[in-house]
Amino acid sequence: MPEGDAAGVPVDGLHAAVAALRQAPGGPEELADHLIARYPAVVAAARATQAYAKGLLRQRDTGWQAAAGELRAWVAAAGTLTEREGALARLKAARAWLKATGAELRNQRVAPFAEHSQRIWARLRQESNVELGAMTLEGTNTRRRVVIPVSVDGTDNGTALGVMSQGEMHALGLATFLPRGCAPESPFRFIVVDDPVQSMDPAKVDGLARVLAELAEQRQVVVFTHDTRLPDALGRLDLGQSRIVEVTRAERSVVTLRPGSDPVTRYLDDAYALSRNEEIPAEVRGPVVAELCRSAIEAACHRIVWRRRVARGVPHDEIEAAIVDASRRLTTTVALALFDDAGRGGDVLGFLSRRHGSRAVGAYKACKEGVHGAYLIDLPGLVADARHLAEVLS
Numbered sequence: 001m002p003e004g005d006a007a008g009v010p011v012d013g014l015h016a017a018v019a020a021l022r023q024a025p026g027g028p029e030e031l032a033d034h035l036i037a038r039y040p041a042v043v044a045a046a047r048a049t050q051a052y053a054k055g056l057l058r059q060r061d062t063g064w065q066a067a068a069g070e071l072r073a074w075v076a077a078a079g080t081l082t083e084r085e086g087a088l089a090r091l092k093a094a095r096a097w098l099k100a101t102g103a104e105l106r107n108q109r110v111a112p113f114a115e116h117s118q119r120i121w122a123r124l125r126q127e128s129n130v131e132l133g134a135m136t137l138e139g140t141n142t143r144r145r146v147v148i149p150v151s152v153d154g155t156d157n158g159t160a161l162g163v164m165s166q167g168e169m170h171a172l173g174l175a176t177f178l179p180r181g182c183a184p185e186s187p188f189r190f191i192v193v194d195d196p197v198q199s200m201d202p203a204k205v206d207g208l209a210r211v212l213a214e215l216a217e218q219r220q221v222v223v224f225t226h227d228t229r230l231p232d233a234l235g236r237l238d239l240g241q242s243r244i245v246e247v248t249r250a251e252r253s254v255v256t257l258r259p260g261s262d263p264v265t266r267y268l269d270d271a272y273a274l275s276r277n278e279e280i281p282a283e284v285r286g287p288v289v290a291e292l293c294r295s296a297i298e299a300a301c302h303r304i305v306w307r308r309r310v311a312r313g314v315p316h317d318e319i320e321a322a323i324v325d326a327s328r329r330l331t332t333t334v335a336l337a338l339f340d341d342a343g344r345g346g347d348v349l350g351f352l353s354r355r356h357g358s359r360a361v362g363a364y365k366a367c368k369e370g371v372h373g374a375y376l377i378d379l380p381g382l383v384a385d386a387r388h389l390a391e392v393l394s
Helices: 012-022 028-079 081-125 166-181 202-215 229-236 263-275 282-311 316-326 330-339 342-369 379-393
Strands: 130-132 136-138 145-147 150-152 190-194 220-224 245-249 255-259
Touching: 012 028, 028 081, 081 130, 081 136, 081 166, 081 202, 130 166, 166 190, 166 202, 202 220, 202 229, 202 316, 229 282, 263 282, 263 379, 282 316, 282 330, 282 342, 282 379, 316 330, 316 342, 330 342, 330 379, 342 379
Parallel strands: 190 220
Antiparallel strands: 130 150, 136 145, 245 255
16 A cells, blocks of 8 residues: 555545554454454545545546536637638738728828829929929828828938928928818818918029919918018019008007008109108209119019019029129119110110100119209109109010
8 A cells, every 4th residue: 555645635544544454463363353443444544535536536527627628619619720711811801902992092082182282392393303292191090191202303212301491391381281271172262371481592482472373263362471572473473463461560569551562663652752752852852762763673674584584494593693793783784674685785775765755765864873954853753754664664
């Protein structure tokens, strides 16, 4: 008989009963009495041990039954694995299709904005070497984002935004915003833009003027700006009717609104106001009025040169350089406007005389040489003749 426990069954009591049974006396009579006295204890201990072992086995069998049931279910499920793999593959394919189709539908909705953005950028970029690709939507749920491919000289190396100027970044923002603000679905029939020409070079200002004029054909466009280049571009490029309002804030935030005007009109209006001021002697007013009239004629000439050369596709920096070079004298400035050649200054006087008469010639000479003679006693007349000259030049 083994010592100690047998596989978790306590047998110490059985060992003790058997040990007591083995202590047999020497004579036959005593042995019989010994067996009668000790054997029942052995039987009782054996039955108790047997009962304990059976209970332990039942407990273990019950535990294995649950595991066996799970194992049978797993084996049954494994038998259908092939069929389920096919269904899973179809579900994955359906999910991928839904995802791709959703992205395609979103991009189809974005496509009109993307196309409009590219058209606007083509106007704004002018002489820039930055190209804007078609914007798309990426991501899912609340993590979607707009992706705008930007390349420099046709190469998209991921550094385009790092080499763009502030003006180009500003133009890119406008190219992204304006299509959304002009969407047919928008309930607003107007667009409000604040200081859009910030950091833009003259070429982009002209491009923006064209973009805003095009948008104004479909809705009202309101622009706030401190930069006079945009209203000047609208007039210089002859981009239709636009209303310019100058806003002036005085002391105690008193706001005054007055119709805006182009540089030519501003100079001539100032000249006329000064010419009518009798409190200042004519000999003092005369040179100032003449200088204002000269500035008006120069502004009219600059507008002509810009309009003509921009229409021919001449780069803006070349136009600016030509104007600066001709600005050394009124004669060369007018020649550049009339003949597109600053070197033909000697032909200006004869041309004005033949085409527009003595009134235009007198205003030209006064602006060029200073006020004298009849103009000295009729400064308002000089302003009127200068206004006439500016009109015929245009």
